[in-house]
Amino acid sequence: MKLLESLENEKTNLLRLLIGAGVFASGLIIGHFKPDMGFLSRYMPLCIYILAYIILGGDIIIRAVKNLFQGQVFDENFLMSIATVGAFAIGEYPEGVGVMLFYQAGEFFQERAVSKSKKSIADLMDIRPDYANLKTGDELIKVAPNTVGIGDEIIVKPGEKIPLDGIVIEGSSMIDTSALTGESVPRKAHLDSEVLSGCVNLNGLLNIKVTKIFGESTVSKIINLVQNAASKKAKTENFISKFARIYTPVVVILAVLLVVLPPLFLLGEWKVWLHRALVFLVISCPCALVLSIPMSFFAGLGKAAKSGILIKGGNYLEAFNHIETVVFDKTGTLTKGVFKVTSIQSANGFTDNDLLELAANAEKFSNHPIAVSIREEGKGKRELTVSEYTEVAGCGVSVCIEGKTVLAGNEKLMIDNKIIFEDDAKKVCVQTFGTKVYVACDGVFAGCIIISDEVKPDSKSVVSLLKKRGIRKTVMLTGDNPQIAKSIADELGLDEVYSGLLPHEKVEMLEKLNKQKSEGKKLVFIGDGINDAPVLAIADIGVAMGALGSDAAIEAADAVFMTDEPSKLASAIDTARFTGKIVRQNIIFTLSVKIIFLALGALGAATMWEAVFADVGVSLLAVLNAMRIMRI
Numbered sequence: 001m002k003l004l005e006s007l008e009n010e011k012t013n014l015l016r017l018l019i020g021a022g023v024f025a026s027g028l029i030i031g032h033f034k035p036d037m038g039f040l041s042r043y044m045p046l047c048i049y050i051l052a053y054i055i056l057g058g059d060i061i062i063r064a065v066k067n068l069f070q071g072q073v074f075d076e077n078f079l080m081s082i083a084t085v086g087a088f089a090i091g092e093y094p095e096g097v098g099v100m101l102f103y104q105a106g107e108f109f110q111e112r113a114v115s116k117s118k119k120s121i122a123d124l125m126d127i128r129p130d131y132a133n134l135k136t137g138d139e140l141i142k143v144a145p146n147t148v149g150i151g152d153e154i155i156v157k158p159g160e161k162i163p164l165d166g167i168v169i170e171g172s173s174m175i176d177t178s179a180l181t182g183e184s185v186p187r188k189a190h191l192d193s194e195v196l197s198g199c200v201n202l203n204g205l206l207n208i209k210v211t212k213i214f215g216e217s218t219v220s221k222i223i224n225l226v227q228n229a230a231s232k233k234a235k236t237e238n239f240i241s242k243f244a245r246i247y248t249p250v251v252v253i254l255a256v257l258l259v260v261l262p263p264l265f266l267l268g269e270w271k272v273w274l275h276r277a278l279v280f281l282v283i284s285c286p287c288a289l290v291l292s293i294p295m296s297f298f299a300g301l302g303k304a305a306k307s308g309i310l311i312k313g314g315n316y317l318e319a320f321n322h323i324e325t326v327v328f329d330k331t332g333t334l335t336k337g338v339f340k341v342t343s344i345q346s347a348n349g350f351t352d353n354d355l356l357e358l359a360a361n362a363e364k365f366s367n368h369p370i371a372v373s374i375r376e377e378g379k380g381k382r383e384l385t386v387s388e389y390t391e392v393a394g395c396g397v398s399v400c401i402e403g404k405t406v407l408a409g410n411e412k413l414m415i416d417n418k419i420i421f422e423d424d425a426k427k428v429c430v431q432t433f434g435t436k437v438y439v440a441c442d443g444v445f446a447g448c449i450i451i452s453d454e455v456k457p458d459s460k461s462v463v464s465l466l467k468k469r470g471i472r473k474t475v476m477l478t479g480d481n482p483q484i485a486k487s488i489a490d491e492l493g494l495d496e497v498y499s500g501l502l503p504h505e506k507v508e509m510l511e512k513l514n515k516q517k518s519e520g521k522k523l524v525f526i527g528d529g530i531n532d533a534p535v536l537a538i539a540d541i542g543v544a545m546g547a548l549g550s551d552a553a554i555e556a557a558d559a560v561f562m563t564d565e566p567s568k569l570a571s572a573i574d575t576a577r578f579t580g581k582i583v584r585q586n587i588i589f590t591l592s593v594k595i596i597f598l599a600l601g602a603l604g605a606a607t608m609w610e611a612v613f614a615d616v617g618v619s620l621l622a623v624l625n626a627m628r629i630m631r632i
């Protein structure tokens with residue numbers, strides 16, 4: 001709807017521009033040839049110029065008057081109105097109309113450039129599904145996605161967008177995830193696969209059981225993130241807005257002084273200096289800065305989104321320019337977070353089967369990846385009655401299984417509960433590489449289960465990529481044991497590693513690292529789990545691995561990577577730096593041209609036509625330069 005309205009406005013503006021140009025041209029022709037029309041010969045050109053001026057500049061005059069009554073005096077509408085009405089007052093009719101003509105032409109092309117850029121970003125984010133095929137018995141009903149509930153079944157046909165997050169319960173297909181992740185390679189969806197809304201089903205028929213309502217679905221969250229990003233302005237944007245509010249009144253005062261002072265000191269005629277002051281006003285319009293700088297950040301946010309990086313505002317995009325320290329979570333960030341049981345070490349008369357049975361039932365209600373891997377390994381074991389389930393933050397769980405108190409967690413959980421380890425079993429556990437889950441039953445140590453995680457291939461390149469971009473320090477924080485943590489840190493080339501941390505200790509460590517960074521520099525934390533939400537919230541820039549991350553982590557984060565690739569941080573830094581480069585170019589170019597032409601205008605070396613180029617031409621060039629960001 002908005003796109004149609006935009007196209008209609010564009011056609012209307014173009015038609016008005018052509019009609020105004022035609023009337024202006026006829027005025028120039030009549031004024032040049034001066035046909036003998038009696039009494040009308042004297043006033044005909046003026047009447048035509050006034051008509052052309054009303055067609056081309058009527059809306060600007062109206063906006064200037066409205067803004068005047070609302071207290072917004074010094075804007076570009078005011079400057080253009082004063083300058084052109086002044087040109088008419090001193091008899092420079094063609095110049096007055098010409099300024100409006102070229103100003104409106106520049107505005108038209110400028111708006112087209114902005115509209116094209118916004119459309120490319122809108123197309124990129126056009127992932128909102130129009131409907132869902134709701135299965136009711138043997139029938140399919142086409143309904144709005146927001147009317148579908150959790151547990152409902154939907155059918156997604158080839159070529160259709162997946163409207164809601166869910167689990168595939170029948171069928172298989174290749175799905176295009178590029179709108180969410182920026183990845184061009186389709187993914188396979190099959191029975192029990194989790195699929196996300198916004199992806200496109202390419203070839204097969206999928207029967208999906210809905211797991212989230214539309215308001216909580218991936219597509220809804222992404223749309224909200226992108227729509228709200230523009231409201232969080234970067235420091236540079238805020239500075240430019242403040243600059244324009246000070247700059248415009250200053251140039252108006254200078255223009256008044258330019259009219260008054262030189263004639264008082266007999267340095268020329270009043271009419272000459274009035275003309276120069278009017279030229280000065282046209283040149284002084286700050287629209288190039290006011291438009292192109294937000295446009296640059298908007299394009300930067302759009303480019304990042306196209307790469308599967310959702311940044312929640314221009315302020316965070318700008319912050320990516322100043323990163324000095326990068327802090328990683330381990331599980332699910334640097335490692336795959338896909339755990340497998342690799343060894344079972346029972347003790348004190350418990351068999352391996354007993355140990356796995358107790359652990360699988362103890363972890364029944366936990367969503368932690370380690371718990372999931374134990375349950376997966378324990379499939380087929382007896383389902384025991386579990387009660388009094390308590391999760392001990394950063395340690396494990398305590399449950400009652402058929403009247404017996406069972407503990408499952410790390411070594412700290414055992415020590416806190418005064419569990420005595422059987423020395424031989426503990427020695428075997430410690431020497432075996434992997435994450436250890438110790439199990440105790442009614443105060444007796446039952447053994448431990450060793451679970452191994454795998455480092456992501458992408459993680460092996462991320463440190464070198466960051467070092468090439470000047471990142472001074474890379475750190476890993478983890479709740480895992482020191483042996484595993486150090487091994488992974490050495491493999492990846494991280495500068496520092498802190499292990500065995502509880503959630504609140506991660507927060508304390510991040511605060512210490514924050515104090516160690518240089519003034520004006522930023523610290524970024526990348527994590528994916530619910531335990532990372534507090535750390536994400538206090539980091540200068542919190543980044544959630546969004547594709548597989550928890551809702552809490554995504555809510556707390558300042559940026560979301562839609563894939564589970566930590567190397568996307570390097571892409572985010574590149575986009576931020578290129579955006580910053582374009583912003584600096586636009587500021588330097590715009591102010592340089594403005595200063596030169598303001599001086600020329602004050603000295604009488606610049607005409608109204610050149611003034612229009614200095615204003616509209618510079619604005620258009622700055623916007624076109626900002627659009628380069630979408631093409632990097």
